[in-house]
Amino acid sequence: MIPESFKLSLLQYGHPGPIIRRLKGQFDQQKMTHAIQLGEMACGCWVVLDGNNRIAMILRRDPDATIGALPEDRVLMLRDGEWDDDTLEWWNPNPQSFDFVQRHSAELYRARRNKSGFASSQEYEVEIARLTDRLTNMSHRCVANR
Numbered sequence: 001m002i003p004e005s006f007k008l009s010l011l012q013y014g015h016p017g018p019i020i021r022r023l024k025g026q027f028d029q030q031k032m033t034h035a036i037q038l039g040e041m042a043c044g045c046w047v048v049l050d051g052n053n054r055i056a057m058i059l060r061r062d063p064d065a066t067i068g069a070l071p072e073d074r075v076l077m078l079r080d081g082e083w084d085d086d087t088l089e090w091w092n093p094n095p096q097s098f099d100f101v102q103r104h105s106a107e108l109y110r111a112r113r114n115k116s117g118f119a120s121s122q123e124y125e126v127e128i129a130r131l132t133d134r135l136t137n138m139s140h141r142c143v144a145n146r
């Protein structure tokens, strides 16, 4: 359904906004209590419905990890129409790839750490608003996945 060589970084992050910064521990498939769920979007992209933090943890250690790195029997793939995409539309109308979200989350966190480096608090607030807006409101862009 998805080729084994498909990069995890091209999956769509299922949560709105930045990636949670302080994920503790590391991915351990022995301790996986439930499957990672992927949902096919109408456009053909795949969004992580359950398992966003686990995928982020894998990518933190290996940015080039592929779908093949996941235990096949612990991944549930739901085709378009087999899952409730209305909920996603309501909760996270502009899903972006992990690649995109990771890059822009890093920029947001960098700006937050560097608050004193801004000329004024107003300038800081404007920059934080700009970075947050990009993470939250930029329209979904499809990744090459076919």
Ligand SMILES: [Zn+2]
Pocket (backbone or CB within 6 Å): 041, 043, 044, 045, 140, 141, 142, 143
């Ligand atoms: Zn798409």
